[in-house]
Amino acid sequence: MIELKKIKDIEDFKKLSEIQKSAWGFLDLDIEPHHLMTRVQKYGGLIQGLYFNGKLAGFTYALIGSWEGKHFIYSHMTGVDQKYQTQGFGFLLKKAQREEVLKMGYEIIRWNFDPLESMNAFFNIHRLGIISVEYENDIYGTGESGLHKGLPTDRLIATWNLNSDRVINKMKQKEPPIIENIPEKNLENFSQETAYIEIPRNIRSLKETNINDALQWRMKTRRLFESAFQKDYVVTDIVFSKDKKRVFYKLYNRFAIL
Template sequence: MIELRELKQRDELLEVQQLEQLVWDMAPIPLHQTMTAVKHGGLIIGAYSQQQLVGFSYGFAGYTEGEAYLCSHMLGIHPEFRSQKIGERLKEYQRKVALEKGYHRIIWTYDPLESRNAYLNLTKLRGICSTYIENCYGEMEDGLNKGLPSDRFEIHWYIDTPHISTEPTRNERDAVSLGSISWEEDHPMFYPTGEVMDAPVYTLPIPKDFQSLKQQNPELAYAWRIQTRAVFQELFAKGYCATELVQGQDENRYLFVKQSMLSLGGTPL
């Protein structure tokens, strides 16, 4: 059984540091920083299994253009406890506590070629993205990110709007594909197709397991990064946003629609 709770005490935050080190194989966030953050609008949620910390989410207060929001900076799951929907439960609990604290929006980033994260962030949680950040964190040396530009999608999660309670659109029949995958020597090759005009829905494929591709063929993983970057940026520049990841047998596909079609309560992205 997994227990979720907000973390504020020093010994709890020390546990978070240890799990951070295990998940990313890099130096954890300093304790003085996380302790200060949770005292001033930040939020750390822990997931426990029989008193063992097996997952956490960490966010701090952000502010821009007159609005305070929560920057959800990290979400980590112990390797032995993955694929048990702990990440989804952490985010839902984060939303609950964030609403209690007065937040209306939560923002975070993720690698747009990571299917698992995309499915959680867009399809399950109903976040949206219209911002692409090239090499967001510079060159990273941890085990998950080493060797590629740290490009990121910036997710905006409007936690008190109609959009997050609506079912995914699944309107792929009207969609125009902007890319295809061809398999060569058991590796997925990306081929861009078409251009962004004014279709109601666009789709774009991404690998089902980008981490494996990075390990097996770093050059091909780099090609995926550069080629898809250009398409993502063109879509966002023309007013589209990513709203869903549809999982298929051989590939996963993003869906993009005009932001003006979404029920975001009049809140600008």
Template sequence: MSATEFRDLCGMAEFRAAVALQVAVWGEGDTPDPAELMMVIQAEGGLAAGAFAGGRLIAYVFGSPTATPGVQHSHRLAVLSEARGRGFGVALKWYQRRWCLTRGIRHVRWTFDPMRTVNAALNIARLGARSATYLVDYFGAMGGINEGLPSDRLLVDWLLDDPLVAAKSEGRFVAEEPKDSLRIRLPDDVETLMRCHREEAFEARLALRDSLRDAFAGGFHITGFDCVELTYILTKDGAA
């Protein structure tokens, strides 16, 4: 693959390419963000950026301003299947961090499916985001790759000037897990489970929902993710 350029989207052709990318990633049953909406939100201070290889959009990130000054909501992050495993997703998130910090934005929020290990590895382990908020069936019934399952989500907080986040952005060593932490494990091979065994996936969803909600009610926060053991690492009061 040719050299990759990371930059803001420019012009309706690139916004339409972002629509096509969403459909390719989430499936025909999903409702993509319209090109016109992305263009307008970008014009009003939001972020619509992508990774381009040979002039072709292969990944994109989309975020909007919120009612709280200095806080952005990050709505979408997507990488084409052919380009996965090459670090484009995490590189776009670091682009987003730089973009936000230069504009006085120091807090980014977004949601992700807590049962998908790839997302947990990126959002928690690689980026240093944290969570103590579980949203039950947040988007209601969905199509595409999410069809047939409750759209449960974790709301994560990404504190851009947190020393942990700064260290991860530079690839520096991060402190070891506290001894009093709690671990919650994800099912093995989640992607196959969600794609081929929907009844088992549904039961796994409910079990994870109960475990995480109970932990949050007990004062625990997600502060890490073990990519080998496929477990969330939770500590009290968000201590890392």
């Protein structure tokens, strides 16, 4: 049985520390403290839990934000205990978050994610329907936890327009789009209507086997995303090669699609 609800019990807030460690390999220094989260929940934030057979298996953690004169919800964390991953719980959490945020009167949720994490990028862009026009360099600094270790913590900024047709349609799709032929003329070429940026299939494995190659991917994609956004491109999808060994961001020039 799956139940989604706001977290209220102090013991459940304490359990979120263990979920953070399980989901991301966080060290104690990285953990978002439970006493802060209780205050966020009380004073305008939104912390929801997913309970599986009565056990807390995952959570979302969001706060009220403001950017360029517009108020929105900033989703700081969405995590699922490792033993419950690959069961679709992350999607259920984001779906519940969307529904509750709309009830609160907000239409936009923003967050950030590592552009080299291919499956998380697929989840955010293809399953949830976010777009991105913003890239930030090394926003957390280099840390020792599994999520932050080894590379600059560059992030794409996600914008989730909750009531858009794009989001509504994307949330009905599941399978990743397959591209039959690698679009070499559009690869890293920001003079066309459509452009593609390749990322490694599994950056975590690459970090373990060849940190120098992983760092080269980080610096190359940083340069490409910054160039693309300066030229008015929008990240709109993730596509896979036919053999699913290669992964590409798909970008459109925003003026070409208006």
